[in-house]
Amino acid sequence: MTTQIFRDSAADRNFRAKWWTGRVVIYGLLIFWAIVALFPIYWTMTTSFKMAPDVMKGSLVPWWDFTPKWLGWKSLGLSPGTIFEQSTVRGEFLRRFYNSVVISVSSSLLAVALGSLAAYGLSRFSYKFLWMKNADISFFFLSQLILPPVVLALPFLVLYRELALLDTQIGLILLYTLSVLPIVIWIMRDQFAGIPTELEEAAMVDGQTIWGAYLTIILPIALPGMMAALILSLVLTWNEYFFAALLTSTYANTLPVMVASQTGSQGISWWSMAALSFAAILPLIIIGIGLERFIIKGMAAGAVK
Amino acid sequence: MSEGDLLHVVASDNIGPTRRTLGLALIWGSPTVLGLVALAQTLQAWAGFDFGFTNWRPTLYAYVLYAGCLCWGQVLVKGEQGKRILFVLPAALFVVSLTVFPLLFGLVIAFSDWNLSSLDGRQFNGVANLVQMWHDPFYWNALTNMVWYVLAILPEYVVAFALALMLNADIRGQKFFRVAFLMPLMLSPVAVSWMIGKSMMETRFGPLANLMKHLGWEEPSFFSSPWIAKSTMMLMDAWTFIPFMMIMILAGLQAIPKELQEAARVDGASGWRSFWEVTFPLMLPVSITAVLIRLIFKLKLADIVITVTSGGPGGATDTVTSFIFREYRDRSNVGYGTMLAMVYLVIIIVAMTLLMKAADRYMKSSY
Numbered sequence: 001m002t003t004q005i006f007r008d009s010a011a012d013r014n015f016r017a018k019w020w021t022g023r024v025v026i027y028g029l030l031i032f033w034a035i036v037a038l039f040p041i042y043w044t045m046t047t048s049f050k051m052a053p054d055v056m057k058g059s060l061v062p063w064w065d066f067t068p069k070w071l072g073w074k075s076l077g078l079s080p081g082t083i084f085e086q087s088t089v090r091g092e093f094l095r096r097f098y099n100s101v102v103i104s105v106s107s108s109l110l111a112v113a114l115g116s117l118a119a120y121g122l123s124r125f126s127y128k129f130l131w132m133k134n135a136d137i138s139f140f141f142l143s144q145l146i147l148p149p150v151v152l153a154l155p156f157l158v159l160y161r162e163l164a165l166l167d168t169q170i171g172l173i174l175l176y177t178l179s180v181l182p183i184v185i186w187i188m189r190d191q192f193a194g195i196p197t198e199l200e201e202a203a204m205v206d207g208q209t210i211w212g213a214y215l216t217i218i219l220p221i222a223l224p225g226m227m228a229a230l231i232l233s234l235v236l237t238w239n240e241y242f243f244a245a246l247l248t249s250t251y252a253n254t255l256p257v258m259v260a261s262q263t264g265s266q267g268i269s270w271w272s273m274a275a276l277s278f279a280a281i282l283p284l285i286i287i288g289i290g291l292e293r294f295i296i297k298g299m300a301a302g303a304v305k
Numbered sequence: 306m307s308e309g310d311l312l313h314v315v316a317s318d319n320i321g322p323t324r325r326t327l328g329l330a331l332i333w334g335s336p337t338v339l340g341l342v343a344l345a346q347t348l349q350a351w352a353g354f355d356f357g358f359t360n361w362r363p364t365l366y367a368y369v370l371y372a373g374c375l376c377w378g379q380v381l382v383k384g385e386q387g388k389r390i391l392f393v394l395p396a397a398l399f400v401v402s403l404t405v406f407p408l409l410f411g412l413v414i415a416f417s418d419w420n421l422s423s424l425d426g427r428q429f430n431g432v433a434n435l436v437q438m439w440h441d442p443f444y445w446n447a448l449t450n451m452v453w454y455v456l457a458i459l460p461e462y463v464v465a466f467a468l469a470l471m472l473n474a475d476i477r478g479q480k481f482f483r484v485a486f487l488m489p490l491m492l493s494p495v496a497v498s499w500m501i502g503k504s505m506m507e508t509r510f511g512p513l514a515n516l517m518k519h520l521g522w523e524e525p526s527f528f529s530s531p532w533i534a535k536s537t538m539m540l541m542d543a544w545t546f547i548p549f550m551m552i553m554i555l556a557g558l559q560a561i562p563k564e565l566q567e568a569a570r571v572d573g574a575s576g577w578r579s580f581w582e583v584t585f586p587l588m589l590p591v592s593i594t595a596v597l598i599r600l601i602f603k604l605k606l607a608d609i610v611i612t613v614t615s616g617g618p619g620g621a622t623d624t625v626t627s628f629i630f631r632e633y634r635d636r637s638n639v640g641y642g643t644m645l646a647m648v649y650l651v652i653i654i655v656a657m658t659l660l661m662k663a664a665d666r667y668m669k670s671s672y
Contacts, residue, residue: 026471033468034485036544041488043512044500058510114396121392124312129397137393144400145598146657148605150626151646152404154639155411158421164360178403181396197312210312210388239493241608242626246633256495260612270504277496288491292484295491299549300556 041285047274048072055270072271076279093258093279100238100254103169107176108233112226114177115184116192120214122185123192124200138189145182149242157246167248175243180233187232190301191225192218228298231291235284255280320384328381335367335374342367372398415647419640427640434644444645446620447628448652450535454606454624457539458599462592464543465550470580472551473558490548494608501541502527502613528614531621538622541609546602550595557591558584593664600660604653625649 008016047055049068059066070079077087118141121127126134156175157166165171195218203213219226241256248257259280262273288295343364348354376394379387418430438444472483489497505513506527517525528534561584569579607626610616616623616631625645632642 026474026476029467030471030476030482034482037485037488037548039512040497040500040505041492043505044496047504056510058512058515060512114399118393118396121389125389125392127390127393137397141396141400144404146601146604146653147404148626148646148649148653150605150607150629151411151650152407153629154633154643154646155407155414157633158414158639159407159410162361163365164362174403178400181400185396200312210385211391214392235491239495241493241495241612242605242630245611246630256493256608259493259499260495273499274504277499281492281496284491284493285488288488289484292480292487295487296483296552296556299552 041281044274044278044281048271048278050271050274052270072269072273072275075269075272076275078275078279093276096253096255096258097279099169099252100256103172103176103252103254104234104237107173107237108180108230110173111177111180111184111233112188112230115181115229116188116219116222116226119185119188120192120218123189124197138185141185142182144178149179153243153246156243160247167250167252169252171247172244172252172254175247176237176240179240179243180236183236184229184233187225187229187298187301188222191222195221224294224297225301227291228294228301231287231294232298234287235295238284320382324381328378331374331381332378335371339364339367339371368402372402411643411647414640415644417640420637421639422637430640434641435648437641438645438648443620443623443628444625447623447625448649450621450623451604451625453535454539454542455600455603457543458596458603461543461547461599462550462596465547465595466554466588466592468547468551469554469558472555486551487548489545492545494545495612497541497545498609498612501544502537502609506537528622529618531618534614534618534622538610538614541613542603542606545609546599549602550599553595553598554588554591557588561587590668593668597657597660597664601657 043060046060046062046068049062049070049072050059050066051069051071054066057065062068070081073079074082075089076093077083077085077090078093082090122134122138127137129137132140152175160166160171165174199217199221200210200213203217204210208216239256240254241260244252244254244257245260248254259277262276345354345356346358346361346364349356349358372395375398376391379390379394381387383390414427415434416429416431417427418433419427468486472479472486476482492500501513505511506525508514508524508526514525514527526533527537565583565587566579569583574582605626606624607630610622610624610627611630614622616627620628629642629645629649632638632645
């Protein structure tokens with residue numbers, strides 16, 4: 001027989017109860033918000049497998065209150081049955097998808113290339129252009145962030161019409177590069193400021209030129225930061241709608257424009273719309289799950305000095 | 306940012322006279338080419354000469370050539386110093402040519418009567434657009450809406466802070482929750498507006514409408530009355546952007562040394578007091594940055610408004626951007642639309658400057 005000699009005092013037991021309620025509240029709130037954040041994605045994904053009666057009933061759980069069908073994906077030409085057949089909708093979808101990939105990847109790459117060069121220069125040398133010193137040049141780059149797109153939209157529309165750049169990929173690439181460049185410079189400036197200059201000095205003592213030192217020594221070190229900037233730019237440019245809606249019509253449409261043009265029509269078929277929306281956000285969901293730490297790193301760059 | 310070269314480069318540049326001449330020739334020769342091409346094009350456009358141009362592309366190519374030659378010429382003429390300039394020059398040229406020129410051009414458009422669908426072309430009409438704007442109730446309405454949308458940032462900030470605190474707490478499955486909370490930010494606003502605005506809020510069978518029916522709202526309709534529609538828009542926008550502030554605040558929280566909170570606990574501060582007297586003041590700089598950046602994004606709000614309500618009912622959800630977008634889409638009225646956008650830009654610049662000054666002064670006085 002063992003008798004318990006040491007007991008928790010009343011204060012300790014009280015503390016334990018408090019700790020448990022705290023836990024329950026925190027996890028409850030966390031799970032609640034996770035549902036808020038994820039339910040729309042779940043809803044879209046399941047709706048793309050529903051048939052009309054299932055949508056009308058508001059069914060939620062596959063195999064339990066409705067049987068999944070490939071209806072939505074069939075109308076996009078992407079279901080197992082139709083993937084090898086001719087499909088105009090799929091052709092259209094793939095063309096928009098291709099446009100989105102080309103435009104977002106090339107504008108992000110261009111922005112990271114231009115932006116990291118500028119950020120490196122600004123973090124290492126002092127410049128003077130007219131009255132502008134380093135701080136002013138940095139501010140000039142970052143101030144582009146507050147320029148609302150609507151201010152540039154109409155002048156660009158007219159300019160592009162004269163330059164025959166309307167409805168071309170290159171036209172959108174230039175504008176998207178411009179719109180993410182300040183963010184890239186912001187992130188990269190932070191990155192380069194954290195790399196000691198002794199590294200380049202050592203490289204240059206060994207006979208490297210400044211560009212050689214930048215390319216062989218600094219770039220590899222700053223690569224994680226560049227990845228963060230690149231992925232953040234990819235997300236922003238992939239989702240951009242305003243310029244794409246104004247400046248493209250038939251050839252260079254991106255996916256958001258295609259999605260938006262379908263939502264306007266009446267007598268909408270829910271399942272195909274859901275399939276289209278889900279296909280449009282799927283690449284970003286994958287990026288979000290796989291490369292989450294880069295995104296967080298990129299956004300945290302500006303927050304903590 | 307500190308002034309003065311952090312990186313000292315001592316290089317013996319021997320720039321021979323040939324190299325120097327070549328560099329100067331590039332720097333001065335290419336603008337001459339640009340000028341000649343532009344002149345020829347202008348002559349064709351306005352003076353009736355025919356050089357066989359179909360659009361202004363040749364001028365663009367000449368400009369790109371000029372930009373390239375300017376960069377190369379810097380290195381040829383200035384040697385090592387030029388190589389440094391080459392780091393910043395391409396980005397600067399890019400930004401200047403894509404913002405400053407269009408902005409100047411936009412100023413010209415703003416003071417003209419120009420309807421792209423009419424054949425008259427551009428006509429200078431002085432301040433007529435400003436007068437029209439002054440009497441346009443819909444523009445003022447859109448500006449007032451923007452004030453409400455901006456005010457919605459404060460509750461968003463509170464929620465974001467709470468979420469960041471929870472993520473920073475000692476919890477299991479942190480990675481899962483972080484990814485889940487981040488998700489809304491990744492999704493395209495257009496897809497979101499279909500997923501939530503059109504499908505989940507569908508009055509007959511959308512899950513959100515069903516939930517509202519359970520909670521006692523007889524006939525849930527999210528976009529029929531002005532204030533409900535506006536709040537729905539704010540909620541959808543908040544859903545997308547709360548993760549953004551959350552992550553910035555989370556980064557700030559993780560940078561706070563643990564010792565500070567421990568010291569507060571040793572001194573007997575309760576959780577609530579240690580939050581208000583230690584954590585929150587330390588988080589103030591990060592908070593201000595996060596809110597300012599959020600503000601910048603909020604001022605661009607348009608995508609979900611254009612795709613879900615297109616400003617309705619009766620302009621209750623209109624933002625300035627979506628209003629100008631429709632002004633162009635419905636009436637092709639480039640001149641008036643540009644004037645509205647320019648006025649908006651001026652308002653933003655003044656407001657942001659004042660805000661940043663105020664934030665700066667506040668930060669300096671408290672530390």
